[in-house]
Structures are given as structure tokens and as C-alpha cells.
């Protein structure tokens with residue numbers, strides 16, 4: 001072997017080592033992105049607890065899974081509020097909303113700070129007030145609407161609400177029909193749902209304050225709570241800290257629900273205090289949270305799809321059901337039909353997969 005060849009071999013060797021190192025580096029970077037982007041519930045809950053630890057909970061009630069994951073930028077403005085682990089959210093069980101964090105309000109620090117509230121010995125007070133005292137005159141009423149995220153979705157709305165932020169008497173609601181919140185699909189009976197109600201904020205066509213919501217959530221779930229707050233403010237002249245934020249699963253455009261957190265200031269939460277998650281559902285209907293298409297129970301009934309029938313028992317399943325997978329070959333029949341056609345023929349829907 002000539003000297004030249006030896007040198008070439010050595011060069012090839014170090015070049016391939018360098019390539020290997022580069023490939024490993026690339027893998028590491030991709031791995032880091034995967035860690036931050038993944039929808040894997042275990043990973044995202046690790047990530048969320050990491051994020052919420054970073055932001056810290058001034059009131060000390062930030063326990064794991066309490067849906068607090070506020071990212072605060074160094075300049076102090078609150079940016080994208082990271083979506084918490086969807087697995088930590090309550091499951092719809094027939095009620096309009098479910099309590100979260102034991103119904104105890106928990107706000108990002110900034111929500112208190114902007115209102116002029118400071119923490120002293122574990123109690124809130126207005127700056128310059130005596131210990132434990134929140135004075136109306138020192139509170140700073142305000143509203144904040146987070147920027148839309150990269151998918152055009154609402155992030156969060158919060159504020160210190162009182163008579164100052166409410167519409168003046170005699171003022172009519174403005175037109176909001178030009179706003180099409182993320183996931184809005186025509187002809188699906190969607191409602192433009194305010195994160196902070198008009199009656200509390202005097203906000204009309206503010207795209208940062210409107211999400212795509214069902215009548216069930218907007219009118220039956222959130223509205224009664226909003227009215228309670230409204231009455232409380234009118235009756236007492238007090239203020240409330242208020243936060244509403246939509247929860248999206250992954251990259252979906254229609255929120256799965258909206259968290260509403262309220263705490264009355266002057267009486268330290270004695271008058272109003274709750275922390276709930278309102279479900280963006282319509283009982284009996286199937287919602288595609290990616291594109292906003294709603295399939296009612298009646299429509300589903302008339303839609304032909306693939307079923308697996310056990311010809312021996314007469315029970316039919318969705319193909320994904322374990323019951324469908326365990327049918328003996330000779331009793332198994334795959335059929336594309338509507339649910340109604342099958343039940344009309346006397347077949348029985350499986351009690352487990354409920355086709």
C-alpha cells in the first residue's frame with residue numbers, strides 16, 4: 001500500500017466518524033423536538049409539570065395535574081399558555097362542567113400582579129393596604145386577551161373585572177358575526193362563545209375572546225356562571241379575578257372545553273370562588289374537533305359504515321371492538337350498512353362498543 005493510499009484510508013475513517021457524530025447530533029435534536037411536541041400523555045404531563053414548576057405558584061396551590069401551566073416570558077407579558085395534559089382533564093359524565101383543583105381558583109401570578117395585588121403571609125392585599133385588606137380604590141380593573149397561537153386558536157383571557165369593565169347601561173351588544181373562531185364550520189350549529197362574557201367585558205368582535213362552542217357549553221354551561229358573576233358585581237360593587245381559557249387536544253381547532261376560574265377580591269373569595277371546566281360537547285352528537293363537523297345521533301343512524309356481525313349471536317360491533325375480533329371465522333360477517341338497517345333486520349348492537 002502506498003503512502004497516498006494510507007492517507008486516504010485515514011481520511012475516509014475520520015470522515016465517516018464525523019458523519020456518525022453528525023448523525024447522532026441530529027438524532028439528539030430530533031429527540032428534543034419530539035419530547036416537546038409529542039402527544040404522548042406521559043411525556044406531555046412530564047413536560048407540563050416541568051413548565052408549571054418553572055412558572056411557580058405564588059399561592060402555593062399548584063399541585064400536579066391542576067391544569068396550571070403558564071409560560072411567562074422574560075419581559076413579563078404572558079404568551080402562549082401551554083395546553084395541559086388532556087389525560088388530566090375531567091371526563092364528560094353528563095354534567096355541564098366539572099370542578100378542577102378541588103374547585104379552588106389558581107391563577108398565574110401575573111393575574112394578581114396586574115390587579116395590584118401582592119401576597120403577604122399567604123394572604124392577598126392591595127399594594128399599600130393593611131395586611132389582608134383588599135381595597136376597591138387600590139385595585140386595578142383590567143382585561144387581558146392572549147394572542148392567538150400559530151394555529152389561530154384563542155389562548156387565554158383574564159382580568160380583574162368590575163363595574164368599570166362592564167358595558168354601560170343602555171349599551172347594546174355589537175355584531176360578532178364576522179368573526180370565525182378556529183374550527184368554525186358552517187351549518188353545524190356552532191356558537192361564537194365569549195371567553196369573558198360581553199356583559200362582563202363589553203368585548204364584542206374580539207377574535208382573541210371568541211371560541212367555537214356548542215349551545216350546550218355556551219348557553220347552558222358557561223352562561224349561568226357568568227350571570228352569577230354579573231349579579232355579584234352589581235350587588236356588591238366588588239371586583240373579581242377572572243380567567244377563561246380553552247383547552248385544545250393536540251392540533252385540534254375546536255376546544256374540548258373551557259376552564260373558568262373566578263375569585264372575588266374585596267372579600268377574599270367569600271362571595272365568589274370557583275374553578276371549573278365546561279365541556280364543549282352536545283350530548284348524543286359526535287364532534288370532530290379537528291374540522292368542526294358535528295354528526296348528530298340521527299345522522300349517525302343513517303350513515304352507512306362497516307360493521308362486524310356475529311351471525312350466531314346476532315350482535316353487531318364496530319370493527320375495532322375486542323368482541324368483534326374474537327368472533328369465530330364461520331360466524332363472522334363484515335357488512336357495510338346503516339345502523340338502522342341492521343337493527344331493522346333484528347341485529348343487536350354490542351353493549352360494549354355501542355355501535
Ligand SMILES: [Zn+2]
Nearest residue numbers: 317321350353
Ligand atoms: Zn362490540
